[in-house]
């Protein structure tokens with residue numbers, strides 16, 4: 623199997639509101655994928671379509687080569703509010719997980735609970751946000767899924783708890799070789815753990831690809847004020863700002879830019895994400911938009 627998730631023209635509408643529009647993706651298996659975008663961009667909707675909690679309005683989605691089915695043992699899902707049963711203990715959660723999941727790995731669950739310092743007899747309602755997130759991750763991972771979907775798993779965590787959570791996630795992916803798709807607003811965190819990135823803005827995928835390729839393929843160009851409508855073949859404008867004398871462009875390019883009229887610098891992942899989130903893509907003609915995908 624080579625794809626963890628394929629979407630083709632995937633669209634989800636709630637009544638008249640479009641949450642996801644014409645989304646086309648092919649996420650290779652074995653990656654930790656970051657899903658980033660502003661509030662309301664459609665991230666949760668995409669994850670819920672991927673785990674079978676929602677049905678598409680139009681288009682197609684395939685997860686691990688099949689149409690998503692809610693409750694599949696091959697797919698683990700941790701929802702945005704890391705739901706746990708307040709009246710049940712940590713140990714009760716593990717017993718329930720074992721009862722409900724044919725592929726449950728008790729050793730993994732118990733080892734993780736001990737490792738992250740969760741007291742088995744403690745009721746989940748008494749756990750902190752970070753501990754709840756660790757419990758939810760443990761339950762999802764102990765299913766030994768091939769794909770783990772995490773909806774803003776670290777949003778409520780302090781920096782130390784976040785680091786511990788992400789460290790735990792990296793260990794799990796290294797040990798189990800599973801694919802992960804994780805939404806977050808914290809791009810610096812995603813940069814540490816993700817090797818694939820999707821930027822979703824206004825219900826549309828603006829860019830998706832291997833982090834390494836995105837870093838290599840995006841450039842900041844600074845030079846004399848210019849007309850940006852013609853950047854040349856294979857170059858696509860992502861964002862632009864101008865003063866009276868100077869233009870600063872963020873450009874995606876299929877080849878290195880070797881042009882003495884520009885000062886060309888690399889970008890980090892956060893720069894790239896911000897360029898797409900606040901950038902010129904949505905204001906460009908269709909031809910340029912298509913080129914960006």
Ligand SMILES: Nc1ncnc2c1ncn2[C@@H]1O[C@H](COP(=O)(O)OP(=O)(O)OP(=O)(O)O)[C@@H](O)[C@H]1O
Nearest residue numbers: 636639640641659660661662663664665666667668
């Ligand atoms: N059950 C629903 N009924 C109606 N509209 C919805 C529903 N769920 C989501 N939406 C709308 O769909 C759009 C996408 O929402 P979604 O929750 O997928 O965004 P998101 O990127 O996850 O946002 P956030 O970063 O704030 O969690 C939003 O405009 C939202 O208001």
